[in-house]
Structure formats: C-alpha cells, structure tokens
Amino acid sequence: MSSENMTLNLKIWRQKGAQTEGKLVDYRVDGVSPDMSFLEMIDVLNEQLVRKGEDPIAFDHDCREGICGMCSMNIDGKAHGGFKNTTTCQVHMRLYNNGDTIVIEPFRAQAFPLVKDLAVDRSAIDKVMMKGGYISANTGNAQDGNAILIPKPIADEAMDAAACIGCGACVASCPNGSGMLFMGAKISQLALLPQGQPEAPLRALKMVHEHDSLGFGNCTNHAECEATCPKGISIEHIARMNREYLKAAFTYHEKTRT
C-alpha cells in the first residue's frame, strides 16, 4: 500500500478485431494515485496514448460503481482481479505497489467473442436471459404486497440470487467456459418465489437449451465461478437449477403451461 503516486508497468492485450491476431503490449503509466480505481488508471494510460496519437485501449465500463457488470477484464490471470466480491471498477490502485507489473487480458470464453482489445461481446448472457429470465404471467392489477407471504429465509435466498449483475466473470473464470452460475442464479431466484412458480418448468427448459446452444461449456463442478463472482453467488443456485431442470425435463406438460 502506498499513499504516493505510483508508476506501473502494464502488459495489456491489444487486438484490432476478432479476425486479427492479438498480443500483449508493454506500457508504462506514471502518476497513478492510490485512490484511483483500476479503470481510472486505464483512463490515465489512455490519455497518455491519445496525446501521443496512438489508439487508446478499448475496454467496457459503464456505472463504475459495481452494479452494471460491464467492466470485464482479466487482471493477473483472474477475472476482475480476483479480489473477493469486487468488480474491476471497485478495485482501487492502493491494492498495488509502485513498480508492480500488471497483466490485463480480456475475458476469454467461446461464448464471449472478442470485439477489440479488452472488450468482448457478452450478449450471449442476454440471449439466455431473454429465454425466460423474467416473469410474464398475466396477473391483472397489482395486488397488495402483503397478500403474498414469503418466509424471510426464502426471500433472503432469492435476493442473494437476484444480486447477479450479469458480469460474466463466472464464465470467464470457469475452466469449461460454462454459464451455469448466472443462469442458475436467475432460475433459482424465480423458482424460489411464488411469482416465478407458474413458468418455472418452461423457464428451466428454455434457458438451459439456449445456454447449451450458444457455445457455453458444460459445468463439471469446479466451483471456480463461486470463488470469482463479485456478488458472491453460491453454487447452491446451480444445484437448485439442476433440480429444477431435471424435474421439468420429466414432468413438463404442455397443458400445465400458463
């Protein structure tokens, strides 16, 4: 930890596009304040690059407060830098020391094709969500919130699952490139709540089939995703999805459809 401005050595993946070859390029960035976030540090580097007339490094980001899930990158071999429950935008430079060398790569997985430099296309996650990560049962006017009783432990568990921000770190860190954690979180969250019940079987079937067709890998229970997830989502939700899917595959009936 340091309180003075730092100079860092960076090795950053540069790649013009999906069709071209990429490589790690060395950079030196001066004047990094320990109070800066990791993304601000890259901003500083990009300003230096632009001033020199070079192409700035492309990277995804949006909220910069740990809730949007955009800031995908692999820092020193770990998604989001591997700090517990932390997205890249919430990693602060005080965690590093003057003179450190940091290697930054894009998220890599078959389901996340590279766009440019550190930016990848994570829309496969949205495609899975679009197959059922919501409730569409028509219920008429909103009723009194207190009319639907949900035990506190269940509500808590559903809330834990709902914390997923769709960042894709689980996919990027999975040795199989599988998307089971974010999908499990959504299927589990909705299966826990009464509002999600009517569509639960069809949701499980559709989302799992979509997941499998988009180039995500097969989960083999490494649990690396759980360790990497910035929202601390547990693989218990994958287990609940496995149960839901098994149940749905053998009991789903067109007639029960809502």
Next chain:
Amino acid sequence: MVTSAVNHYFRSSIGRKQLVAVTGLLLCGFLVGHLAGNLLLMVSSNAFNLYAHKLFSLGPMLYVIEAGLAGIFILHLGLAFKLNMENMKSRGKYEQKTKTGRGTTFASQTMPYTGLILLIFLVLHLISLKFGTHYEVTVDGVVMRDLYRTTIEYFSSPIATAWYVFAMLTAALHTSHGFASAFQSMGWNHGKYFKNVKRLGLIYAILVGAGFAGLSIWCHLKGG
C-alpha cells in the same frame, strides 16, 4: 413438448452430467461391495474362493449383472469424455495462468486424466485377475476356481503391486472430487448438509483408496 423435453435432456449439458453423476455414484457403490468381498482374502483362502464360487454359480444372472456394470461404466466414461471434448472448445484460452486457488482443486482439474488411468487399470485388472491364470481347488468336496492363488501370485510381483497402489491412489483422487460433485449435479446441495456430503466424499475416497491399496500390499507380503 413432453417427449422433446425428455429427448433434449439426454443431449443437454445438465442432463448428461446428471447421468455421469448417477453412474458415478453407482460405481462408487460397486467399489464398496467389491472391497468388502476382497476383504475375505484376509480371512482365509477358502472363504475367498467360496465367495468367488458363489458369484460364479449365479450363472446367467452373473452375465446380466456384469453387462449392467459394463453399461454403467461405458455410459459414465463415454459421456464424461464427450462433455470434456466439448469443454476443450468452449473454455477461454488465456495467455496468463488463471486460477484463484479458491475454486478448482487438483482433483477437479485432473478428472479426465485420473479417469483415463482408471480405464487402463480396469482393462489390465480384468486381464490379469478375472481372466488370469485358472487354478482349481477342492473346498468341502466341491471343485472350484482357486482365485485366491491367482491373486496372491499376481501380487507377488512388486511392479504389479506398485501399479495397483498407484491406481488406487488415482481412484481416491478421482472420487474425492467425484463423490460430492455428483450430489451437486443432482441438485442435492441445499443448506448446511452439503458440508457433510463433502466430508463423506473425502472419507469415502480415503477408505476405498486405502482399502484396496492396503489389500494389495497385504497380498504382496503374503506371496513374497
């Protein structure tokens, strides 16, 4: 949709891994039975031979059981192989070594390799013991196969014993991940009991690994 949902199950990532899980647990059960039977080696040559003879005299029933076992094994191995081949394609290829040290374990990462070693072991094991030298012995006036002698003779070789011990350590490693993993795959991870499933998996791996390995060493000392 009913039939198509079931059809898809057997092609889906989750469906196939659940089949790997169920067959894996069945194989775990088989190992316990096998080990229990083998422990008769330590009781006496007659006890072991009589037990083997009982199994042989099941006749056609034995073939059915063996075919079932072979089917379970082939399904387990075939599906796991297929899932792994697909995963080789889907995983991200990083320049940097990636690992948080908080998720994957040595056992979980080496599942395909330990599985392959166990396959080779199984083939050699069947050749050298089940289809090994055929001796005969008379116990209580009944002529039967002297599998005890075949076994002790086989393990008189230090190389055979060492290979066997190695294979059993591999089996322990494989099941140390596989046992609890199968529960997770089936969806039996809910609340606090999963910690105990993990513990049980470790105990299982150690007991079975040490049991078979210890027995082979015992046979070696007996025959040497």
